Amino acid sequence: MTRLVLSLTTIPPRFPIVGENLSHLLEQTAEIESINLYVARKYKRFEYEMSELPEVPDSVNLRVIDEDLGPATKVLPAAQEYKGQDVQILFCDDDKLYDVNWAQRYVDASKKHPNCCICEEGGHLDAPHYANDGWQGAKAPRAGFIEKDLTYRLKRAASLGQWKPSKANRPGYVDILEGWGGVLVKPDFFDEACYNIPDVLWTVDDVWLSGCLERKGIPIWLNTEKKIRSLGHKNEVKDAALRNLIYSGHDRIAANRACIEYFREAHGIWGGKVVSK
Incomplete structure (x- = not known):
């Protein structure tokens, strides 16, 4: 049986507050093994003492690893x-914060799309x-995705920004997974090359991981069935958020595009062509 x-x-910066999010994950209805x-013992952007490691609920496993792979360390x-x-x-x-049926939706979607990454x-x-x-x-x-047209903007304004629907309005294949909503994969989707992340590109895990999957021919399916939008930026710690980071002269969009160009040039995917040497 698949676990x-x-x-x-x-x-x-989030060590003291990550426990709340972990506690919510323990409330999932799906059968979860772990x-x-x-x-990481040492981070690219931060320093800390081992005595400062986060406290986690008894049912959560804290894995201390040697290498910081940036946000891709999540998988x-x-x-x-x-x-x-x-x-x-x-x-x-x-x-x-994810709703209690979040994990089960992924399990159900994977049965319909067994050879896909699910997001x-x-x-x-x-x-x-x-x-x-x-x-x-x-x-x-x-x-398919909603258009942020005048009607959309008027509804947003009328709700004082509280109305914020999911941007996807039709399930289907996407080019880029966005990890904040959750992503279901299999271990063997990733080969050794996925761990050799060039400088700058480690800051944009969504594009990096998507490129790794595309390179291996693994489709990314976006599920919308019974979806409930996760609560955004709970305990984000804005000063530490990667979306606000400018690293080596690259903001988020510039780093995304550098990563896309890397895969086009190095692997010929996403419309690129590998140049023979």
Whole structure:
């Protein structure tokens, strides 16, 4: 029987508050074998003492690992730990609160799409914050998204920003998974090359992981059935949030595009062509 493991990471500024999110994960209705929190001994952006490691609920496993892989630490160490096993890994953010049926929805969706990566938030490469160059993936049907037109903006304004629906309005394939909504994968989806993340690109795990899957021909299915939007930015610690980071002159959009260009040039995916040497 396929086992289900929940996997996530955190950073030192959130060590004191990550317990609330972990406690919510323990309330899931799905049958979960293990909840693993992966913490690096040394971080690229932060310093801490081992005495400051987060306190976790008794049913959560704290895994202290040697290498900080950036936000991809939420899944890549788990993929390595469970490689070759009949396991599904559901990874997520540590600053969101997920409804109690969240994990079960992924299990159900994976039965309908057994050879896919499953997500509930995602996007297409031609979105403004990704390549924004008109490239279209060939996998069909493609997921559909609401248009942020005048009607949308008026509703947002009338609700004083409280009305914020999920951007996806039709299930289908996407080019980019967005990990904050949760992502279900199998350990063997990731090969050794996925762990060799170039500088700058480690800051944009969504594009990096999506490129790794595309390179291996693994489709990303966006599920909308019975979906409940997760609560955003719970205990985010804004000063530490990657979405606000400018690293080596790259903000989030610039880093996304650098990552896309890397995969186009190095692996010929997403409309790129590998140049023979």
